[in-house]
Amino acid sequence: MAEPSVIDVANLRKAWADVEAVNGLTLQVPAGSIFGFLGRNGAGKTTTIKVLLGMVRPSGGTARVFELPADAPASSVEIRRRTGFVSEEKDLIDYMTVGEIVRFTAAFYPRWRRDLEEKYLRAFELPSDRKVKLLSRGMRTKLALLLALCRGAELLVLDEPTSGLDPAMTEEVLQALVAHAAGEGMTVFFSSHQIAEVDQIADRVAIIERGRTVVCGALDDLRERYRRVQLVFDGDAPAASFRAPGIVRVRRRGRVLTVLSSSGADAILDEARALAPVATDVVPVTLKEIFLETIAAEE
Amino acid sequence: MLWHKAWVETRWRALVGLGVLLCSAGGAVLLYPQLMKLVPNAPPADAGSIIARQIREAADLMRDYRGYVFAQWFRQPQLWTIMAAILGTGGLLTQGAALFTLSMPVSRERLIGVRALVGLVELLALAIIPTLLLPLLSPVVGESYPLGDALVHALCMFVAGTVFFSLAFLLSTAFADVWRPLLLTLAAAVALVSIELLLRRTGAHGVFGVMSGDSYFRTGRLPWLGLFASAAASAAMLWLAALSISRRDF
Numbered sequence: 001m002a003e004p005s006v007i008d009v010a011n012l013r014k015a016w017a018d019v020e021a022v023n024g025l026t027l028q029v030p031a032g033s034i035f036g037f038l039g040r041n042g043a044g045k046t047t048t049i050k051v052l053l054g055m056v057r058p059s060g061g062t063a064r065v066f067e068l069p070a071d072a073p074a075s076s077v078e079i080r081r082r083t084g085f086v087s088e089e090k091d092l093i094d095y096m097t098v099g100e101i102v103r104f105t106a107a108f109y110p111r112w113r114r115d116l117e118e119k120y121l122r123a124f125e126l127p128s129d130r131k132v133k134l135l136s137r138g139m140r141t142k143l144a145l146l147l148a149l150c151r152g153a154e155l156l157v158l159d160e161p162t163s164g165l166d167p168a169m170t171e172e173v174l175q176a177l178v179a180h181a182a183g184e185g186m187t188v189f190f191s192s193h194q195i196a197e198v199d200q201i202a203d204r205v206a207i208i209e210r211g212r213t214v215v216c217g218a219l220d221d222l223r224e225r226y227r228r229v230q231l232v233f234d235g236d237a238p239a240a241s242f243r244a245p246g247i248v249r250v251r252r253r254g255r256v257l258t259v260l261s262s263s264g265a266d267a268i269l270d271e272a273r274a275l276a277p278v279a280t281d282v283v284p285v286t287l288k289e290i291f292l293e294t295i296a297a298e299e
Numbered sequence: 300m301l302w303h304k305a306w307v308e309t310r311w312r313a314l315v316g317l318g319v320l321l322c323s324a325g326g327a328v329l330l331y332p333q334l335m336k337l338v339p340n341a342p343p344a345d346a347g348s349i350i351a352r353q354i355r356e357a358a359d360l361m362r363d364y365r366g367y368v369f370a371q372w373f374r375q376p377q378l379w380t381i382m383a384a385i386l387g388t389g390g391l392l393t394q395g396a397a398l399f400t401l402s403m404p405v406s407r408e409r410l411i412g413v414r415a416l417v418g419l420v421e422l423l424a425l426a427i428i429p430t431l432l433l434p435l436l437s438p439v440v441g442e443s444y445p446l447g448d449a450l451v452h453a454l455c456m457f458v459a460g461t462v463f464f465s466l467a468f469l470l471s472t473a474f475a476d477v478w479r480p481l482l483l484t485l486a487a488a489v490a491l492v493s494i495e496l497l498l499r500r501t502g503a504h505g506v507f508g509v510m511s512g513d514s515y516f517r518t519g520r521l522p523w524l525g526l527f528a529s530a531a532a533s534a535a536m537l538w539l540a541a542l543s544i545s546r547r548d549f
Contacts, residue, residue: 016548055401056548073406073545081404093396095307107300108403 006031006155006187007052012061013211014047021047023211024061029189029204034181036202036219037191038291044211045191046088049159052189053085065155081109084148088159088191090140092132098143099128102150111152116180120146123176138169145173149180156181158190162197170194174201199287207291209298215262215290226285227265231257231277240275244268249297260285260293301405305417308394309386313421316382320429323378327371328436334371335361349496364442365516368433373452374511376492382425383460384484386418387467388477397549407545415468415537422464426457451521452512458526458533459510463488465536472543 007029014022022044029035039045050056051063054076066082068075093101102121106112121128124142126135135143141161148156161177162170178201181188192198198205205222207215215222225246231237237257242250246263257277259268265282272280285293341358360366360374391397391410400410430453437444463484470480495505504513509525 050549053402055398057546073408077404077406080402083402085398085402087398087402089398091396091399093304093394093399104300104304105403108405 004031005029006066007035007189008062008064008067009048009052010062012048012051012063013059014044014051014056015059016047020211022051022058025208025211025213027206027213027216029187031187032185033204034178034188034202035190036198036205037189037208038193038195038198038205039191039208040193040295043193043208045193045208046159047211048208049085049157049189049191052157053080053083082153083155083157084151084153085156086141086144086148086158086161088163090137090144092140092144092147094133095131097129097131098126098135101132101143102128102147105147106150109151109153113150113152116150117146120149120176137164138166141165141169141173145176149176154186156186156188156190158188160192161190162192162194170197177201195288195291205287207294209295214294214298219287222262222287222290223284225262225264226290227261227268228283228285228289229259229261229265229268229272230281230283231259231272231275232279232281233257233275233277238275240272242268242271244271249293260289260297301410301413302417305414308389309418309421312385312389313425316385316421316425317428320378320382320425321432323375324372324429324432325436327368328433328440330371331364331367331440331442335367364437364444365448368437368444369452369511369516372430372433373456373516374513376507376510379426379456379460379510380463380488381485383422383463384467384481384488386422386425387464387484388471388480390414390468390471391544392471392475393477401549408541411472411541411544415540418464418468419461422460423457426453426460430456448515451515455512455515455522455526456510459506459529461533462506462529462536465533465540469536469540469543472540472547 005028007027009025009027012022012025013020025044025048037045037048047056051058052065052070054070054073057071063070065079068079070076070079093104096104102117106117120126124139124146126139126143126146132140132143145161148158158177162173165173174197177188180186199219202219204218205215206213233255235255237252237255239252240250240257242259244261244263244267246261247268248260248262251258261268269280269282338358338361341355357370360370391400394400401407427450430449433449434444434446466487467480467484470483471477474480491505492507495507498505504522504525506525506529508514509522509529512522514520514522
């Protein structure tokens, strides 16, 4: 039986004036997963997140969260009731103190977790009486995360949660996130252009480019399926084309023909025999390589 | 909490406005003896310039204390219009935490509705409290002013003031700063007052005539048509503001 999807996006489109920010994006986020939403700056990650939370109306396609349509005002309120959100800018109400914004936010959530509030106020060393506008960027991120984690939400949506943080703070935030998600059994959907952090905490990933999903799946499965096949020839490598499924990119450089496949190496090796390479090599690829090669292939 | 947030975000404007209007109302009453001494120096009725004619007209109104209060307080809409416009500015686009606010499980209609209602209540307080100062302070200058008259005029001020409040509120859903909505609203007010001055000879009354309660002062009758028209215009602009926010991409 298929896992139920917390987020289900199909052929989503959003155009701003003459720019297609999201252009036919499709993805499913299974319940309980930590889903990394990877893409370059301007790839359409933030716009997609805003559509999911009812902040932006889509131009076409469908976006459903908890099986509710994200573009219907009434269901959007229900989606937000069950979702914790941290925006990329970490925009909070600056004139309030930490204690005031915690009380303000708690008032909207009947399932507000007072125990977690106390735990994270201590763990993040957030001073209750300090004005939000006086917090450092790192403290601000921690506060935004606290406000999202304590809502008793089933889904956490985080837009570039670690942007602007130093490595130590990034690590602290990611560890808190993973520990919380594991402890509460919640679904986490977070966007990033930091491949290392996605690799570190995500179990599923989607890579988007120019508003379209170009890779989507379980991270372990991607690591299993993606292979780089290197064929070395006596002379210059031939300008070969392959019919094997899952060819992402073929590069020819001097005597070496490099093929990146998303469907393993066997079919490529079968085809490659006809080209008579003097040596073949099959190597697994990292998420960073998958990301870079896929993006390059899209260009 | 939304009510509290809307109050916190607008309270200084409301309190400063209240202070200014209280000073203005108190000053109008306390300056009565001095101003009455100047009345004999007013220009003659057939004076040529518009300003001279207006001074004469005000002097004629000030033949009694009720007329004096009307001329010096209710018929001076500038401060009140500015305060109404200032209270209408601000909101979701300018407060700098739009995404945080929009991530709450609250509809946009409710967000903007709460903001509008808090602003209208503040506007009502700004209309009533300084006006109540008139009957309270009048014995200090040896006069009296009917409480009922004060409340009727405050009602007229409030209802006509909502037009400028609502216009600024509507414009605040289009601009991400407070200055453009404020300046555009005040420009609209200047245009309206100019039109009203031009049409005064025909006996027609516009929003400023309604604001001053001119017909009530002269005939004892409320300007029902003007009040309804002002309320309808305000309601339409607030509805448009809600529509604008509900359809906006953030």
